[in-house]
Amino acid sequence: MILDDLANYARERVAVAKEKEPLAALRTRAEALPRGDFRFEKALAGKRLSFICEVKKASPSKGIIDPHCDYLAAAMQYEEAGADCISVLTEPKWFLGSDEIFRAIRLMVDVPMLRKDFTVDPYQIYEAKTMGADAVLLICALLDTEKLKEFLAICETLGLSALVEAHDAGEIGSAVEAGARLIGVNNRNLKDFSVDLSNAARLRANAPAGTVFVAESGVSSPEDVKALRAAGADAVLVGEYLMRSHDKEAALAKLREAAG
Template identity: 50%
Template sequence: MNILEQIAQDTQTRITHQKTHRPLESIRAQALAMKSDSGRFESALRQEGMSFICEVKKASPSKGVITEDFDPVRIALAYQEAGATCISCLTEPKYFLGSDKYLEAIAKRVNLPVLRKDFVIDPYMIYEAKILGAHAVLLICAILEHSQLQEYQEIAQSLGLCVLVEVHDEEDLQKALDSKARIIGINNRDLRDFSVDIHTSTRLAALIPDEVVRVSESGIQGAQEVQMLESSGFEAILVGESLMRAADKRVALRVLRGDKER
């Protein structure tokens, strides 16, 4: 079993436990009763110029704890001040030390669309995302069947949530295209072994129709890489670790954006 399969299995255990305390019927009813904010995340990414989805992440399985000085709201507000387009928040607790509470707190304080970054393996997590204040959810092709990918997108859309469908190879990409995904994220990190190759994005980008929003994820370190991705047809990048390690996240994002004023 690779690390991605292990995370998915542990996530299933976690959600099964949560259902005993708060049944699916309860959170579904609450989510459906909430006001729809349909399309906000996607609309932000479709604005002119490169969009930046900045990630709030305390740790990862490959790098361990990234920052000890972790204040999710403060970090998200710094990203907002520096010109982020959207915020991504890790909620997976075991391997990334994330929390639903981080997402909820961020969504209440920032004025930007927020993505729930987790390993969605059950509709429960989509209804949960809505209640927590997310505007979008991540769906990873590698851990979902075709039917699940389609069903989960329909559930998200019924709640007014956007969906970032994540792929890593041609097989994943075909699954995403078959599901009529509107936003496709190409993860340069192979979640089976956590190796990174940014050229994964440039290789797959040409296979994605122009009407689909292209997002490059992981391994993006500098402005030159951002420029390369933009010239390859990407409308957005998702960046986490390089910003999380920066002492001044405002400056780090401005440098990544290629702003002349530091």
């Protein structure tokens, strides 16, 4: 099961990182930084549909998306095109991302950034803070309600937003119980990587008023964005569609137009 593989590899990566810098030292470094102001979630809370534009070279389901991926150029094009936020994959084995790519992009853009990885340990949240992230991804399929509460409390202390990702009604219930303010529904099943764009539409009613609802994955056309907006999404996360586009500004403009 690919999600288990991703989580296990994340644990291995954390173990290696802790040998270089223990948790206590990293936590001290992270907590010494100015507390964030949750600007990631604020950027998504407007009246119009917001866009989280993703930088990624590969994925387990699609393989190499862009063999000549220019990460910095992509991120800067997103910012120029008016992206509300930027998501950057840092998972190195299946997505070919890295913390170094994230840091390089952070130096070049001002928009809020999500460190997108498979968070299985508090260490990764402190890492994200020191990298300049404005948000982290917490996946309900990897974290039970109590773990979500623990991780959300750390985010609150640091001023980081947390995009809490669910795939079914039970997971949304867990996210809500844990206190998530930013709930994402993944249209891609992380266990078999099948895509069902209607998943977010079906689950929209499960997210309570006051939360920001993000539809993640599966957007392959402006029509998809139109449908997700009609279903009540506050924001959409778009990766492959934009990464494959040579003119990212034009591609994002078409998606915005479809959103109305």
